[in-house]
Amino acid sequence: MSIESEVRAAVVATGVVGERAWRGRAPDSERLPYFTFFGPLSSVPSLLGSGRTMARRRQVQGDLWQDPTDEGDPGANAEAILNALDGLRVPTTPRSFRLRVTQMVEVPDPELIHHSFTIGVDHLR
Numbered sequence: 001m002s003i004e005s006e007v008r009a010a011v012v013a014t015g016v017v018g019e020r021a022w023r024g025r026a027p028d029s030e031r032l033p034y035f036t037f038f039g040p041l042s043s044v045p046s047l048l049g050s051g052r053t054m055a056r057r058r059q060v061q062g063d064l065w066q067d068p069t070d071e072g073d074p075g076a077n078a079e080a081i082l083n084a085l086d087g088l089r090v091p092t093t094p095r096s097f098r099l100r101v102t103q104m105v106e107v108p109d110p111e112l113i114h115h116s117f118t119i120g121v122d123h124l125r
Helices: 003-013 074-085
Strands: 021-023 034-047 053-066 089-091 096-107 113-124
Touching: 003 021, 003 034, 003 053, 003 074, 003 096, 034 113, 053 074, 074 096, 074 113
Parallel strands: 021 034
Antiparallel strands: 034 053, 053 113, 089 096, 096 113
16 A cells, blocks of 8 residues: 555544545535645655665645534544554555654634644655
């Protein structure tokens, strides 16, 4: 499986957004809540003392979009997404990947609730 499909599967499994999770943009007519993600935004090597690359870290952007008029706790929904992604391991061949949510920010907007996630993807050797 790819990192993208694993991110989508983990978000969908929370039940917060149903099946409404997309790489890139959501369809214009889609109802809230939904989750979008894209990347990599950056790619940086993690070096050993010898200077050899131990792992490579990419950053992916994830966004949870919610309607402020919906019942429920938008903060709890964001925490559910964070908990699903933070520490997720993706076994692939020949490397595995580990996701870490390095930042979660609530972006102020009067018309919707937007939580932005910065997700570090460690490519483990």
